[in-house]
Amino acid sequence: MKYGVIGAGAMGYRYGVMLQENAGIEVDFIETWQPNVEKVRQQGGVMVARDHENQHMVPINIYYPEExxxxxDVWIVFKKQMQLADELKRDAPLFHDDQYVFAAMNGMGHFEKLNDYFPQDHIIGGTAMIATVLNGPGSVDFMGPVGSETMHMSNYAGEMNATTKQVMADFQAAGLGPVWSDNFMGMCLSKVVFNAVTNSLCTMFEIQMGQFIAYPGVKDMATQMFNEAYDACERAGIKLIETRQEEIDSVETVSRAYKYHYPSMYQDFSKGRPTEVDYINGYIAKIGREHDYVCRVHEFVTHEVHLAETVRQFKQAAEPVTTK
Structure with missing residues (x-):
């Protein structure tokens, strides 16, 4: 099958390049960020490294939507939640009735937007425990050793069919480590509640995951946040694919495995862009309130991340301290 990647950012490059390089599959990239497109065309491809080493050029086909x-056969969508609606409007002339779409974006809210353009049984959802950094236009860094990639997949609606089986086989050949789940919402929310701890807290304190896990109180903090999220999901009738203890344990395992990684929310924050906290902690809080349960910690963290975004405008270089 042939794939088209919408959003040549960190994860879009990761999926597209691994499909192209490891599985020998034809991939086209659709991008709207002009510096990215022009840099790739100027240098003849995208510069790819793994853990800051072995940087090499990978030739790719990249296009603006209009050209x-x-x-x-399948679109792979990786855009920020806040940008997706406008992106899909611009890409709409490229969509056809026979095409499928796969998305493993952070947070929740994107599947409803995709459903405006694709029928539910042509939508494949995913979650990815795959850390990637976009260094700048035309340059990406795959974090973690080869073979550490792991992800989940599930149909938005309907049963697994020949197309979804082929997508899973292609992702396996690419080395993306897909695992199938029949529990769509439980799969999605398991990743959301994980990001609600690591992404949001690392962003507020502007730290790497290894620095985060160095604090001995992380397990207690994670337990409190996970318990609140699980309580909200249980009231909504959503059974997550991982147990509470598995989620708690994964914070330490993943944080140590990617100790030098800044989560994607911090990457946005550090560049002055809005974060996706409303689609992560805010989404958990929304589930709770819709089912008569107030997620006080997640509501507080949502406000704290937005506060951190707001105070950036007041930050100035520190005045030198003089002593007499």
């Missing part, structure tokens, strides 16, 4: 005339 693309290809017909992929």
């Amino acid at each position: 693309y005339h290809g017909h992929p």
Whole structure:
């Protein structure tokens, strides 16, 4: 099958390049960020490294939406939640009835937007425990050793069919480590509640995951936040694919495995962009309130991240301290 990646950012490059390089599959990239497109065209591809080493050039096909005339079998979508609606409007002429779409974006809210353009049984959801950094236009860094990639997949609606089986086989050949789940919402929310701890707290304190896990109180903090999220999901009738204890344990395992990684929310924050906290902690809080349960910690963390975004405008270089 042929794939089209919408959003040549950190994760879009990760999926597209691994499909192209490891599985020998044809991939086209659709991008709207002009510096990214022009840099790739200027240098003849995207510069790819793994853990800051072995940087090499990977030739790719990259297009603005208006100039693309290809017909992929499956679209892979990786955009920020806040940008997705406008992106899909711009890409709409490229969509056809026979195409499927896969998305493993952070947070929740994107599947409803995708459903405006694709039928529910042509939507494949995913979650990815795969850390990637976009260094800048035309340059990406895959974090973690080869073979450490792991992800989950599930149909938004309907049963697994020939297309979803082929997508899973292609992802396996690419080395992305797919695992199938029949529990769509439980799969999605398991990743959301994980990000609600690591992404949000690392962002507020502007730290790497290894620095985060160095604090001995992390397990207690994670337990409190996970318990609140699980309580809200249980009231909504959503059974997560991981137990509470598995989620708690994963914070330490993943944080140590990616100790030098800044989560994607911090990457946005550090560049002055809005974060996706409303689609992560805010989404958990929304589930709670819709089912007569107030997620006080997640509501507080949502406000704290927004406060951190707001105070950036007041930050100035520190005045030198003089002593007499």
